[in-house]
Amino acid sequence: MLGLFDKSHKIKGTVVLMPKNVLDVNELNSVRSGGVGGVVSGLFGAVADVTGQVVDTATAILSRNVSFKLISATSTDAKGNGKVGKETYLEKHLPTLPTLGDRRDAYGIHFEWDANFGIPGAIYIRNYTYDEFFLVSVTLEDIPNQGTIHFVCNSWVYNFKDYDKKDRIFFANKTYLPSATPGPLVKYREEELEILRGNGTGERKEHERIYDYDVYNDLGNPDKDVKLARPVLGGSSTYPYPRRVRTGRKATKKDPKSERPASELYMPRDEKFGHLKSSDFLTYGIKSLSQTLLPSLENIFDSDLTWNEFDSFEEVRDLYEGGIKVPTDVLSDISPIPVFKEIFRSDGESVLQFPPPHVVQVSKSAWMTDDEFAREMIAGVNPNVIRLLKEIPPQSKLDPTLYGDQSSTISKEHLEINMGGVTVEEALNGQRLFILDYHDAFMPYLTRINALPTAKAYATRTILFLKDDGTLKPLAIELSKPHPSGDNLGAESKVVLPADQGVESTIWLLAKAHVIVNDSGYHQLMSHWLNTHAVTEPFIIATNRRFSVLHPINKLLYPHSRDTIQIIWT
Template sequence: MLGLFDKSHKIKGTVVLMPKSVLDINDLNSVKNGGVGGVVSGIFGAVADVTGQIVDTATAIFSRNVSFKLISATSTDAKGNGKVGNETFLEKHLPTLPTLGDRRDAYDIHFEWDANFGIPGAFYIRNYTYDEFFLVSVTLEDIPNHGTIHFVCNSWVYNFKDYDKKDRIFFANKTYLPSATPGPLVKYREEELKILRGDGTGERKEHERIYDYDVYNDLGNPDEDVKLARPVLGGSSTYPYPRRVRTGRKATKKDPKSERPASELYMPRDEKFGHLKSSDFLTYGIKSLSQKLLPSLENVFDSDLTWNEFDSFEEVRDLYEGGIKVPTGVLSDISPIPIFKEIFRTDGESVLQFPPPHVVQVTKSAWMTDDEFAREMIAGVNPNVIRLLKEFPPQSKLDPSLYGDQSSTITKEHLEINMDGVTVEEALNGQRLFILDYQDAFMPYLTRINALPSAKAYATRTILLLKDDGTLKPLAIELSKPHPSGDNLGAESKVVLPADQGVESTIWLLAKAHVIVNDSGYHQLMSHWLNTHAVTEPFIIATNRRLSVLHPIYKLLYPHYRDTININGLARNALINAGGVIEESFLPGRYSIEMSSAVYKNWVFTDQALPVDLIKRGMAVEDPSSPHGLRLAVEDYPYAVDGLEIWDAIKSWVQEYVSLYYPTDLAIQQDTELQAWWKEVVEKGHGDLKDKPWWPKMQTRQELIQSCSTIIWIASALHAAVNFGQYPYGGFILNRPTLSRRWIPEPGTKEYDEMVESPQTAYLRTITPKRQTIIDLTVIEILSRHASDEIYLGERDNPNWTSDSKALEAFKKFGSKLAEIEGKITARNKDSNKKNRYGPVQLPYTLLLPTSEEGLTFRGIPNSISI
């Protein structure tokens, strides 16, 4: 009797993993004594060949200290669960294969097997070493009557004593709906999801993989300073918000509803950047920015206030062209940090120089033109706020009992003076008037914002005309402030008209700056943070809690979640937190994230689909005869034209993929995991909006296809469009200021006289000063970069992500379609008739080109919100 296995036959396997760090691989002390694997003993002598030394040491650490047990997908034990095979251990370390990637190590393993065991569908792994390692994949070869089986793992495995069940389980790359799961694997599938959900109690620990929900109660720190207290976002009608990953930390002493900040945030272990990922490099840069650069600048500016001002546009350009001298001490703490050496050049401790932003690489002054001001509303970093003007004068949706009359004071006479004989009625009827409207977003907060030190801001409206050549022309800017006797008394407004000579031209330039300050704040807080980062996190949590890795929708969405929870945690810790970078360098200051909560009240998931968004803003109408079924109000609208190509490719891929697994609507309704997933997305992840009627009911294939397409669009193309142009456009602070410190000067004041005498000085004293510029440029340069190991739309990190040949073929088709789109975008950028694609600054619109190289490229669509 040979027992369960016929030992005359063995299955050969290859295990690919990455040690915790390159140092651990040479550290025999990292091996923990005891356990089934036995004690690794003996001294390994030095070997002249470095590669040989690494191989020997790696084998010594991991062989007999990492064990595996196969689980059958076809044969059951006495309880009806898949048979579990005998424990077997890693063997020798193999020479690193070129296809594995940097620092990935391969190991031999052999499993005993007989025909009664059947086909493996999963395996248990137990780590007896002291340190965790990253398990990349396991491949089983030549299984009789079956062939090769791939396990795509991509998970950190800790010492077995850290886990309640001791063993970690991984499933083969098969795809099953819950009802189609092989009987022997059902229990294992359900158990793994239960582990990922946790029990909702306790403080989370580093090794855990538990996904749970919490409100944003960790942005403030009242224990340190009452000024750092912030309201809890989420869980109330006053401050609704998407949910974040729960950490379970203790409450602050002064506010039991707020969570105590920590230097390191918990997140499910597999959500952390891989130890080789170059985004770790960028992450370290953000931490260093908040922990080193910010305090250094604070100390300098507290003692030398005069250095905080730019004295000329040339001095701003020196940030990129020759460098600027900084006071001693500013760079001493950060000069040795590699990320800062990469993103800007330093000369000892005295000169700082940023890379030149794309917007001024060809021409230094075209950013000042009205044409470029308007073009960036449809081809800049925030191209999805402008809308068709359908009524005149523009109206407000703010409650008049709280904010009085907020109707626009712009008149027809204001506009028609620059409309070349076209009347307002004719332009409205011809869909030629557009508006960039920040009245309702800023007005409720403007009294508080303007009470902040140095802040002097308006809520702005900008009306534009679509010209015969397809470009947009600004006609008027309305600048509004709350009534000085009370917000409920309405707005005090002034209208500024275009001018190109004298003091009026300076006033017009300042008015445009105030518009862009509104736009910069709205972009960073709403278009970027809220509408991509924050709203996506609940989908990630729900997917991991409710959809098994065997589920087809998990496999569809998983690549679009890579690194998002990690970067969001980093943002809460260093960027959007009280006193953090965003509050420091953007207009709303301490009210920044609170303002995004107000905007979230009106967030609609279904509106995030690009065609729906365009129609809602009046930027397109349905037209079956037009490309993509839409006719654009502005034919040459780069974001929309390129975006619709990408959207259609995504939706076609999702439709083909979903149809492989759901032949009918009934299959959707009967999928227990899918229904639990969507219920949790709505009722928990976006629980503050759960009663909204617009949520899909998830009863039809079309609802699933549209919802998954929207999630993928948000995480990939939408984020790319609003993120990777930040430094190319905003790196030149004159073009995209983030702060306004003065209102438009009134005649008879010294500020007015200064404006007459020195327009540049007036502009520079109005916008972002030097310290905040350095902070802002540093962070957006980091955020605008692509990592070296970025994975782009149409790519996967492992070609064996599924065993379904039809799914693989559909995905290949998706990749080919994206390559075709890239060619089309490139061709459009060469068409001189499409003036909005280059504009006066001669910067082609490339943000939605799917691929990119590493670095600051102004192109590329990563699969996920990874930075």
């Protein structure tokens, strides 16, 4: 009787993976302490394998230290689960394939197989090495009656001791609804989902891939200062969302409902930016080097410059026209890293020089014009807030018992001055008046904002007119702030009209600046984070908890949700 495997027949395979990121934070710390040479030689040097043959470091480390076992999708063991094949190991490092990107390495592998084993549907992988690696794919070739089977993995694989089940499982690149899953794979599909869901206890570790829900209870730091306490967002019956990935950190001492802040937040490992794109090297590297580079950059500027602020427009223009000159001793520490050769010149001249925006290339003062101010409301980063104006004056929805009279002071007379003979009634009926309204969004917070020593702000309303050529023209900006005797006494407002000469032109420019500040703040917190990322994150968590990688919905959503959690928390 034939055994499980026919030794005379082997399946050939190719494994594509990437070693641990060359720009990992820990390795960059070695750079900071002067250990560049050791890091580079360790990553890119050559060593001898067990036979004495000189091979590249990656081959010596990974060969015989990463094992694979096939799991059948058509044949079962005594318990009715898919048969598990014999353990086999990575073999020789293959020449770089032309389709592979930076730092991707291909390895050969062979699996013993016979007809009784059936068609492989999954693979167990065990990493015996100390460091994790990013598994890109596994391809099996020349399987009788099947041809080629692809396993698209795109996942980090840590040392087997980090996993309760020791082995990581990956499924063939096919889709099945739960009811249509091949019987031998049902158990493995369910076990993988259990791992992704976790048990809801304990503090999450870096290597884990657990998707669990929590409220936003880590926005403040009451242990450091009572003024830094922040409310918990989500979790109430009225406002159950937003929800984030649970980290399980310890509670703060002064607020048991809040978690202690941390410099590095847990997120499922595969959600972190990897090195799938060359741009990730750049982003990750610059962030990691910041502790070394930024103090040096601080000394480059005048001593009276606040590091996180610009004192003049000239300092902003210098980033585009002259760049920043970095001391040669800083450059010598980072120049051995290839990616930074593209950023920093060896002589320290004109480094960190940014390409100027197109509008500035045309004219350095073009950004100050009313045309550009209005154009960016549609073409800028926050185009979803501008609305059709339906009545004059615009109305507030703030509770008058808390905030008093918040009625707008913009009148028809303010607007018709610059409407070229068109009346407000005609413009309203023709749908030609629009409003960018940040009054209600900012008014409840202005008392606290303006109490800060370095911050002053208004709540703004901006009225725009649709011209015959299809462009927008700003007609008026209303600047409002709470009554100095109390928020409940209403708003103090001033209407500013367009001007191009004298003091009035400067006031008009400042009014537009306040609108842009409102727009930028609202975009970051509301349009971008709350209405986009905070809405999306619970769906990403739910997708990974409820839909196996074999589920067609998972494969449909993955390209759209990939990297989103990292962006939310960065």
